[in-house]
Amino acid sequence: MTLADWTPLTFEPAPVLEGTATxxxxxxxxxxxxxxxxxxxDDAMWAYLPYGPFxxxxxxxxxxxxxxxxxxxIFYAIRGEDGWAGVASYLRVDRANGVIEIGHIAMSAALQRTRAATEAIHLMIAQAFAAGFRRVEWKCDAANGPSLAAARRYGFGYDGTFRQHMVVKGRNRDTAWFAILDGDWPRLCKVHRAWLDADNFDAAGRQARSLSVMVAEAAGATVA
Incomplete structure (x- = not known):
C-alpha cells in the first residue's frame, strides 16, 4: 500500500464529546x-490497572x-445516567503514523455494561477516525477476560499477544493487542449506531439485540 499523499495529523481532542446516553x-x-x-x-475495577484503588x-x-x-x-471523564462515573483516555498518540490507542479505562460498577459506557467508547473511536487516524488500538492484560470480550464486542480485531510484556502490581502481564483500521470503521460505525438506537432498547433499558451478535453478523460470521 502506497501512501504518497499521507501527512502527519494535527489532532487535538475535542473538549467535549456528546452522545444520547453519555x-x-x-x-x-x-x-x-x-x-x-x-x-x-467496587475495588475490583482497579484489578488490571497499574494504579488504584486509592x-x-x-x-x-x-x-x-x-x-x-x-x-x-489524554483523559476524558465519562458521565452515565447517575453522573460522572468513569474515565478513559487516548494514549500512545502517534500523529506521524496515524495510530492511536484507547486505554486507561476505569469505569465504576454503576457505569459498566450500560448504554452510556458503550457510547462513550464509540464516541472516542469515532473522533479518532474523523481526525484521520488509520488505526485505533485496544490493549489489555491477556488475563483480563472482560476487557478481551469488550474489544471483540466493539469489533476490534485481534493482532496477537506480547508475552511477558510488563510487570504490573507485582505480577506478569502478557498484553493482548487489538485494532480497528480505518477501512473497517464505516461498517462498524453503522453497527454501533444501530445498537445505540433507541429502538434497540425497551422501556426498562434492556437491549433487543446484542452488539456482539450485530458485529459478528456484519462481519459475515455465523451466529448461533
Missing part, C-alpha cells in the same frame, strides 16, 4: 469527587490532577 469532558479536578464516590462501590479522596484528587495535566495519555 457526555465526555476532558478530565479536570471538577470531576474528581464525583468519580471517587462512584469508584468506591486510599482516600485526597489521593484520588492527586491522581486526577496529574492525569488532567498529561498530554499523553
Amino acid at each position: 457526555r465526555l469532558e476532558r478530565l479536570s479536578g471538577d470531576h474528581a469527587d464525583a468519580l471517587d464516590a462512584a469508584n468506591r462501590a 486510599a482516600d479522596r485526597e489521593a484520588y484528587r492527586d491522581w486526577v490532577a496529574e492525569a488532567a495535566a498529561s498530554s499523553d495519555p
Whole structure:
C-alpha cells in the first residue's frame, strides 16, 4: 500500500464529546469527587490497572490532577445516567503514523455494561477516525477476560499477544493487542449506531439485540 499523499495529523481532542446516553469532558479536578464516590462501590475495577484503588479522596484528587495535566495519555471523564462515573483516555498518540490507542479505562460498577459506557467508547473511536487516524488500538492484560470480550464486542480485531510484556502490581502481564483500521470503521460505525438506537432498547433499558451478535453478523460470521 502506497501512501504518497499521507501527512502527519494535527489532532487535538475535542473538549467535549456528546452522545444520547453519555457526555465526555476532558478530565479536570471538577470531576474528581464525583468519580471517587462512584469508584468506591467496587475495588475490583482497579484489578488490571497499574494504579488504584486509592486510599482516600485526597489521593484520588492527586491522581486526577496529574492525569488532567498529561498530554499523553489524554483523559476524558465519562458521565452515565447517575453522573460522572468513569474515565478513559487516548494514549500512545502517534500523529506521524496515524495510530492511536484507547486505554486507561476505569469505569465504576454503576457505569459498566450500560448504554452510556458503550457510547462513550464509540464516541472516542469515532473522533479518532474523523481526525484521520488509520488505526485505533485496544490493549489489555491477556488475563483480563472482560476487557478481551469488550474489544471483540466493539469489533476490534485481534493482532496477537506480547508475552511477558510488563510487570504490573507485582505480577506478569502478557498484553493482548487489538485494532480497528480505518477501512473497517464505516461498517462498524453503522453497527454501533444501530445498537445505540433507541429502538434497540425497551422501556426498562434492556437491549433487543446484542452488539456482539450485530458485529459478528456484519462481519459475515455465523451466529448461533
